[in-house]
Amino acid sequence: MHVSDRIERKVLLNAPRKKVWEALTDAEQFGRWFGIALKGKTFVAGETIEAPITYPGYEHVIWxxxxxxxxxQTRFSFSWHPFAVEKGFDYDKETPTLVEFTVEDRAPGILLRVVESGFDTVPEARRLKAxxxxxxxxxxxxxxxxxxLSHFHQGIA
Incomplete structure (x- = not known):
């Protein structure tokens, strides 16, 4: 079966651009909604970051x-190994995929788009599953x- 090289998703968010941007690029906030323990961490371009996944069933996995x-306020991207969840497997010899978030104004809110590309380089044995x-x-x-963001907007977070 042919697997596309990319996954693309978008969502219209009812939140100020600054809040959307912070939810993406403030590592602690990103970790809260994405399911990674990033407390005390910072995203820095060019640097690799590692932290435990907090998502139930994947707590043994290091993101x-x-x-x-x-x-x-525009674009945030990182590369990673998709669905790299097998214990003791060295994914570093594989070519990572690229995850790119773009933020744009789209009345009445903010359009957030995510594109993950590069699945063509994932080894065939695990490409479809990933x-x-x-x-x-x-x-x-x-x-x-x-x-x-909706909790945040209502002042709950």
Missing amino acids: KAKIERILP FKMNSRGWDEQMRNIEGY
Whole structure:
């Protein structure tokens, strides 16, 4: 079966651009909605960051990503190994995929788009599974950031 090279999702967020941007690029906030223990961490372009996943069932997994670009209020990207959840497996020899978030004004809110590309370079043995799991994962993460920001907006967070 042919797997597309990219997954693309978008969501219209009812929140100020600054709040959306902070939810993406403030590591602690990102960790809260994405499910990673990033307390006390900072995203720095060019640096690799590692932290435990807090998502139920994946607590044994360390999230590892290289922060690629942080273009203020516009674009945030990192590279990682998709669905890298197998204990003791060295994913570093694989070519990572690129995850890019873009933020744009779209009345009445902010359009957040995420594109994960590079699945063509994922080893064939795990490409379909990684694509499937991340397709589902991005659906969920778009709901997560939406929920996170709506709580934030109401002053609950």
